[in-house]
Amino acid sequence: xxxxxxxxxxxxxxxxxxxxxxxxxxxxxxxxxxxxxxxxxxxxxxxxxxxxxxxxxxxxxxxxxxxxxxxxxxxxxxxxxxxxxxxxxxxxxx
Numbered sequence: 001x002x003x004x005x006x007x008x009x010x011x012x013x014x015x016x017x018x019x020x021x022x023x024x025x026x027x028x029x030x031x032x033x034x035x036x037x038x039x040x041x042x043x044x045x046x047x048x049x050x051x052x053x054x055x056x057x058x059x060x061x062x063x064x065x066x067x068x069x070x071x072x073x074x075x076x077x078x079x080x081x082x083x084x085x086x087x088x089x090x091x092x093x094x
Contacts, residue, residue, distance in 0.1 A: 009038045012068055016046050019072030024050070024084060027060075030091050032071070042066050050077045050084040053091060059084055 011035035026032040030053040036044055043066055053060045059082045065071045076084075 012042070013038050013044065015045060016062075016068035016072040018044070019069040020048055020075070020076045023073050023076035024079065024088065026050075026088070030088055032088075034075070036068065036071070044068055046071050046072055046075055048079060050079050050087055051088050057083070057087055 006019075016036040017034045019025060021027075021033040024030075024032055024067065031053070034046065035047040035048075036046045039045055046061075046063045048061045048063075049058065050060075059079050061075045061078045061082075063071045063075045063078075
């Protein structure tokens with residue numbers, strides 16, 4: 001029944017976005033954003049963002065590739081290396 005509404009392009013991009021959020025251990029209470037767009041020949045362009053509550057600390061990343069989950073994971077790890085872990089921990093303790 002669900003196969004009739006399944007969109008392969010959307011599923012492809014959502015894999016990346018979900019892996020990004022999973023790797024950051026993000027949720028609705030943290031200002032985290034991730035958006036993936038499918039390009040030609042199964043290429044993917046991803047933009048990710050993490051900020052503190054007032055927006056004074058903002059971290060962003062852009063990645064391209066063909067493996068959605070790997071792109072999402074790499075983007076999240078890059079933000080963690082930039083300091084996203086500290087931002088997320090501070091917001092969880094507020």
